[in-house]
Amino acid sequence: MRAVGVDGSPGSVDELISALAEALDGGQAVLPYTSEVLRDAMEPTHPAEPGTAVIIATSGSTGEPKGVLLSASALTASAHATHARLGGPGHWLLATPAHYIGGLQVLVRSLLAGTTPSVLHASGFRPDDFAEAAAPLLSLDSPRYTALVPTQLGRLLDAGGPGLAAARAFDAIIVGAAATTADLRERAAEAGVKIVPAYGMSETASGCVYDGVPLDGVRVELEDERVCITGDVLAHGYRLRPDLTAEAFEDGRFRTSDRGRWSAGGRLEILGRIDDMINTGGVKVAAATVERILTAQPGIRDACVVGVPDPEWGEAVVALVVGTGCDVDSLRAACREEAGAAAAPKRVEFAEELPLRGPGKVDRTAVRNLLRRS
Incomplete structure (x- = not known):
């Protein structure tokens, strides 16, 4: 070699x-x-x-x-x-x-x-x-x-x-x-x-x-x-x-x-990774589905959605987004309307950019750790 x-x-x-x-x-x-x-x-x-x-x-x-x-x-x-x-x-x-x-x-x-x-x-x-x-x-x-x-x-x-x-x-x-x-x-x-x-x-x-x-x-x-x-x-x-x-x-x-x-x-559409499913209150939510809804909203350039431990829901759906001029209530309402109440993020935080690993891939572990600490 x-x-x-x-x-x-x-x-x-x-x-x-x-x-x-x-x-x-x-x-x-x-x-x-x-x-x-x-x-x-x-x-x-x-x-x-x-x-x-x-x-x-x-x-x-x-x-x-x-x-x-x-x-x-x-x-x-x-x-x-x-x-x-x-x-x-x-x-x-x-x-x-x-x-x-x-x-x-x-x-x-x-x-x-x-x-x-x-x-x-x-x-x-x-x-x-x-x-x-x-x-x-x-x-x-x-x-x-x-x-x-x-x-x-x-x-x-x-x-x-x-x-x-x-x-x-x-x-x-x-x-x-x-x-x-x-x-x-x-x-x-x-x-x-x-x-x-x-x-x-x-x-x-x-x-x-x-x-x-x-x-x-x-x-x-x-x-x-x-x-x-x-x-x-x-x-x-x-x-x-x-x-x-x-x-x-x-x-x-x-x-x-x-x-x-x-x-x-x-055409093939990728819905996300199998292990990116979030079980919140007994309902399974696909992180990629919520991300697609968020990035379709005005002012949102990118988004990463993860599940974090929650004493009430087991896992809570939370999002880190890149964008300006965005109303959090409107973002949550869009997710609720298109994918159901469980898909509405319990928390939305903003960043100038998402942490990356490798060639342009979002570092979901880093996002999860960041949102857990905050």
Whole structure:
């Protein structure tokens, strides 16, 4: 196994691209990392599992380190299906960390397209830096793509100027890692930014459902609302964890921890995680349902809803929201009207932004701890 430290610098990205090219060609497996704790948890001195090209080290939502095992065939199947859906191979801008699957796939797609990716090397994410990194790529004639998380897209829309102008010039921007709210979709459309909301994870070699429609070669089934995925894009297990592998992967199918449904138009809608159900006074409330209602209200940009211990209700529905000019009673009334009395948050607090972990995912544990303390 070849462990490659990725700190965003040009040298580290170049090293990862070289190692990735060798791995896709049958060379030794690559473990990209930024955290030495996660690197060591993957036991890099132990041989990689057969058929593994890349190991994505992630702490996941529970904080338990896991290493997702991806073969060269899974990575290339995902990349080819993505190009087919977007309009053909092209040039890519890497704007998210390359040790996460969304960023890594930008490199895989570039390698398969025979193009050199542009890279946003600056720490943090600033619209002006995005515009500068995109400039060389946007002067080219072939399709231009990038992948962002919703927080990054929101900052581009808020800032306007060169960053937003650069975003408009892309033929497609994949938006993944977290849910793309209806408000963010509308703002992007009004600004002329062509986004493709994606659903997927490390276990599916990045996004496998684009704008509610599975990629070619991917099949999605619902098992009592649980999203189950089949296809060549799937990982083949977890690093040194046969128990977790057996639990999640069976008969060529990956059982996710997400709830979903099919819309009237036949598109997959993600309803939230199975373990995000809140039992309040004997009534089960889906946190994602309340979040969708809140973010649909005027002035609300983002929201995270969790359950906290309550002596009367068992769990109380509470919300941390990002927004201005919002009336708490109106927010609670909207939730009550659309999802029932139990869904109305017992408490609503405001923040300038939600705490995040990983590539744009809301840190629900941090939100829960914050609301419990307050």
